Amino acid sequence: MxxxxxxxxxxxxxxxxxxxxxxxxxxxxxxxxxxxxxxxxxxxxxxxxxxxxxxxxxxxxxxxxxERLLPPTVVCWSGSPPEALAALPAGSRLHVETEQGESREDETREGVGELPLGVHRLTVTAPDGRTGRAHLVVAPARLPTPAGRSYGLLVQLYSLLSRRSWGMGDLGDLGELAGWAGRTLGAGFVQVNPLHAAVPGSPTDPSPYRPSSRRFPDPVHLRVEDVPEYAYVPDDALRAALLERAGRLREAVLDEGELIDRDAVWQLKRKALELVAHVPLGPGRRAAYCDFLAEQGRALEDHATWCALAEVHGPQWRQWPSALRDPRSAETARARGELMDRVDFHSRLAWLTDEQLTAAQRAAREAGMPVGIVHDLAVGVHPEGADAWAQQEYFAAGMSVGAPPDAFNARGQDWGLPPWRADRLADSGYAPFRRLLRALFRYAGALRIDHVMGLFRLWWVPQGELPTEGAYVRYDAEAMLAVLVLEAARAGATVIGEDLGTVEPGVREALRERGVLGTSVLWFERDWEGDGRPLSPDRWRADCLATATTHDLPSTAARLTGEHVELRDRLGLLTRPLEEERTAAANDTAEWLAELSRLGLLAGAGGGGDASSEEAEVQAVHRFLVRSPARMIGVWLPDGVGDRRPQNLPGTWDQYPNWRLPIADAEGRPVALEQLAASPRLHALMDVLREPGEPVGDGGGEPPGDTVHRPFGGVRGAPSGDAREGA
Structure with missing residues (x-):
């Protein structure tokens, strides 16, 4: 003990x-x-x-x-004087240098509450001569509530192949999906997985939730033919050979049933993009690229330098020559100069990817989507990646983020992600967080924050210890929320917090107060403080994105048929005898079907009146979501064609092809984007969301109680030591 x-x-x-x-x-x-x-x-x-x-x-x-007069960062919700100033000695003098360049002498506490939005510098001088300095974050009191209700599609982009993609879904496919869904289905958004830059490897870790960098996107998602300079590559025969190889990669997945091979896709795209890099930019394009370099500054230089060094020394920077482990060393500067061509190559890839991400959002908005693309912010980064190298001072050395043991995982979890140091963030005025958010909001209509409880606290696990041997470290949630709300407001974007799993008291209330939507998944919306039965739609909260499933869960068809239990049994993942698991799953499904029947949602489903069919039941599940007051309703795109396979199976690594499956139909046949767009089953499901009728109630909020628990634990398809709480 x-x-x-x-x-x-x-x-x-x-x-x-x-x-x-x-x-x-x-x-x-x-x-x-x-x-x-x-x-x-x-x-x-x-x-x-x-x-x-x-x-x-x-x-x-x-x-x-x-002795200190002020904390390192002071929060001021617009219109309200900061609470941190109330305890200042009487007669203290306040001086503010605003982000906009204005200097305000002898500012009053009430006047601070009327400052423009931004991150300012506050200096306080007490009557006894003591001086205190702080970053002053002035943020809107809350984000605006999204106008009306919107519904949309949830998809893992790599899984969405078209007949033009190079072996995995790309940003051209995303733009096509958004344009079609907005114009034909009336959809308001498309939510995708994190598109952050990955750590290269042999093979590359396919999980989008363990990236090298969260600030810069991965160029593997580029549609090469949409890069303007690609048309001017002089070797027509070589371009034709690249397209032929791309076709073979695509056909292997769509026509031959092979897994998505991210590494093969990137190898081919990199070869094509290196040819593109030799095509001179026109004057206008050169000016745009230079503007991008200037805007991104040292952060992009560091990222591109890490990429160039990783090509020479391998992707594990802690094994590089000691001087290169420091991004500010003279040796690193010298190496950057020697590798300038590669640094420029990776900088240009970041620019091209940013352009295509922006184009996808533009296509969504032009198609009438009020939100557009919903991007996903992973909870952390890989310890050997570019961010961990470039921002070492902000990460806690020797620590990993995880989760303590609970009723759903007795061993706890270690996600293998280094945590940010709360003290260093506060001292910097949350500069790394601000820069990260600003980069993502460049091309996002909304941002989903993975494990949003991490804004409040994270479970730190010392390196080499079991997850049980950790401790919670608290962050300044008010400051983190203020920065989030400030940057989202500047971008005119919505924020969705993934608040599934174990949530400490007050978290959901704090998020709701600031206009951050939550996440509600049908199968877990039960009266946990009462009889445990399905929560009726009138008792659901309004401020949320409501869905039937997620990328970490069985598809709706698999859950309704019980196939998810059989899959876990084949992989040896069950913790109880198979019959017990079957019975428990069947009982759970039966309770929900009974609730759907009670509400009259099964009758006439599918247009044929067959309330017992799987397709009818999937439609009824989504009719239930429509009955809730949820402001956003998301449809898992594979549900539209009856896909049985989860994209990620928590608790597995090489036992299951996590993050490598294309969208498929009920028989497991891959379905291309062109087939999805013509699918009668998908159209019928989306018609459910357009059926007349108003949601019931205005949101019952959370049931009373202390810590709210939902049986939604597991890992994101990672090996032991990379599990995710409530993921």
């Missing part, structure tokens, strides 16, 4: 935002070990290795907090 923290260690931990206990359920509290707390504090630069060190660190922290 590991020893719990002593009183002084617990006080020191609390002053640095480190929790010494957690609640896996509302009626149970677990104490973190002293060893875990000590290692987490060490990652924050606090020595707690011995009793005398604890006492010294505690005294230093208490003195620091006692």
């Amino acid at each position: 590991t020893a719990p923290p002593g009183e002084e260690l617990a006080r020191l931990a609390a002053l640095h935002g480190v929790a010494t206990s957690y609640q896996p359920s509302a009626d149970r509290t677990v104490t973190a070990s002293a060893a875990a707390v000590t290692r987490v504090l060490a990652a924050l630069g606090v020595d707690a290795s011995a009793p005398q060190a604890v006492r010294a660190a505690l005294a230093a922290r208490e003195a620091e907090l006692r």
Whole structure:
């Protein structure tokens, strides 16, 4: 049994935002070990290795907090004076340098509340001569509620192949899907998986939730033929050979049933793009590229440098020559100069991908979509990737994000993602977070925040330890939310928080207060504080994206037929005997079908009145979503053609082809984008969302109680040590 923290260690931990206990359920509290707390504090630069060190660190922290006038970052919700200023000594003088370049002397606390939106510099001088400085984030009180209701499609972009793509779905396919869905189906949005840059490897990790960089997109998604310079590649025979190879990759997936081979696709596209890079840019294109380089600045230079160095030394930067592990070293600068052609190549790829992402959003809006493309922000980055190299000062060394043990995963989870240091973020005015959001909002009509609870706290697991030997570290959620709301408001975008799984009290309320939508998945919307039965649609919350399933869950058809249980049994993933699992799954489905029948949603489904057919039941599930007051309703695109296979099966790695499957029909035959657009089954399902009738009620919110639990745990198809809570 590991020893719990002593009183002084617990006080020191609390002053640095480190929790010494957690609640896996509302009626149970677990104490973190002293060893875990000590290692987490060490990652924050606090020595707690011995009793005398604890006492010294505690005294230093208490003195620091006692003497400081301001926290590193102060939040001001527009129109309201910042609470952090209320405790200033009487007679303190305030000076503000605004983001817009204005200088305001002798500002009042009330005047601060009327400042323009932005991140300003605040200086306070107390009567005794003490001075305090802080970043002042002025954000709108809340994001506007999306006008009306919208419905749309959810898809993993790589899985959406057209007869023009090069072996996996690309940004040209995304633009085509958005244009068709907006004009033909009346859809309001298309939500995609994270399109962040991946860490190259042999093979490349196909998971979009463990990227090299969250700020820059992956050029593997480029539609090569849509790059203007591609038409001017002088070697027609070589271009023809590339297209022939691309056709073979595409046909292997769509016609021969092979898995998507991301590495083969990238190898081919890279060859084509290197030819493109030798085509001179025209004056207008050159000017646009230079503007992009200037706007992105050092962040792009660092990213492109990492990409160039990874080509020479491999993608694991901690194994590079020691001087190159520091992005600011003289040796790194020298290597950048020597590799300037490759640095420019990777910079141009980032520009081209940004252009096509922007074009996809433009196509969506031109098709009448009020939202357009909903992009996905992964919760973290790969420890060996470009962001972890370029922003080392902001990541906690020797730590990994995960989840503590709970009722759904007794061993806890380690996701293999280094966490941001809350103290360094606050000291910088959340500069890395601001830059990240601003980059994504360039081409997003809305942004889904994966594991949005991470804005409030994250479970840190010391390297080499089991996930049980971790501790929660708290972030300044108000500051994180203020930055999120500020950047979303500037972009005119909606924000959706993925708040599934175990959610601590107050999180959903705080998100709702600031206009951040939640996520509700039908199968988990039950009265968990009552009889556990399906939650009637009138009791669903309005401020959410409501769906029947996600990329980490069985398709609706698989759940209705019980095929998801058979799949998990074949892979040895069941924790109970097969018959018990079958019975439990059948009972769960039967309860939902009974609720659908009670509400009259099965009658006449599919146009033929056969309420017992699978297609009718899938339609009834979505009729139920329409009955809820949810502001956004998402349809998992594979549900439109009866696909049985999940895109990702939590708890597996090489046992299942996670992130490598094309959309397929009920028989497992791949379905190209052109076939999807002509699918009677998909059209009939989307017609359900256009049926007349109003949603029931205005949203019942969350059931009362302490910690809200939903049986939605598991891993994102990663090996042991890369699991995801509520993923």
